[in-house]
Amino acid sequence: MSATVIRSLWWSVRxxxxxxxxxxxxxxxxxxxxxxxxxxxxxxxFAPDATAAPYPVVLFLSGVNVGQDSYRRFASAIAESGFVVVTFDRVADLFGGQRGLTPGVDLAAARPDAYGTRPTCPTISAILDALAELNETEPLRGALDLTRIALGGHSAGGTVVLQSARFFPHVRAVFAWGAHTLVATMLGWDPGTVLPAQVECPVLLGVGTNDGVIRGSADRYGEGEDRPDPVERTFTEALPDGEHLLAVVPGANHFGIADADPTAARAFLDGESTTDALARFAHLTTLFLRAHLRESATARDELAAFDDGMLIKRR
Structure with missing residues (x-):
């Protein structure tokens, strides 16, 4: 008898x-x-399971210098609920002449004279084009439903998703962990500026109460560490009207949904983690995606009643 498991394959795109x-x-x-x-x-x-194909697609963008395999458990948990999940590694320019892993940021598109006119992450378009090609290639021929897409991200990956989603018409849901739309003063914005999210669909934001990386980055935005939480400000100030959720996880940190690599990125700034945020936020995310990509009434009911020890805000 056949059984359904999660498998993965590799692809590349310029x-x-x-x-x-x-x-x-x-x-x-x-x-x-x-x-x-x-x-x-x-x-x-392995061939894709044809039972629920074609599958809605979730494109997930990593944080800066966080390898895609750090999200393997999170991606697998979402795929188990009936989605194709795509992660990627891309070594390119960062800031100040440095290079590293990055989702790719068009800094000019984030400046005051251009923000809101185009995506801040050109990589998204290139990957969606590549997935259309992959959908015509074995073994995934016809297995991807590219009319039902979610964009997700962690840290800077979540930020560029929030800044870019509305430019892709088949995006029906957005989610992010440890991400916000406050913008760096080096780009010409006033201190503490929250940019309006470029989204036209439901958004799920997640953050831990022990996020040391966000706390340790306050000076980028012209603020002190005692400022209001940027993720909550994004939830209340940056999103248009819609079916949005904010999940605050007590005891979770910035790398709560990832397996942090102590040799890279800025996990050394992070606070202590006292909870398994990965499993809890993955569960909430799958309900959110099933409700909005698969239009599941059952998932909507579960989402409305969801608690799991998190502080959930709705708007």
């Missing part, structure tokens, strides 16, 4: 920038069927 810093390497997680045949044994390639 993005903006100069070679060799112009390539994103994708990891695509999908529900697969295990048959035990010789092709699986010899290649390690």
């Amino acid at each position: 993005t903006d920038g100069d070679a060799p810093f112009d390539t994103a390497h994708l990891k695509v997680y999908y529900p697969a069927t295990v048959t035990g045949d010789d092709a699986e044994r010899l290649t390690g390639v």
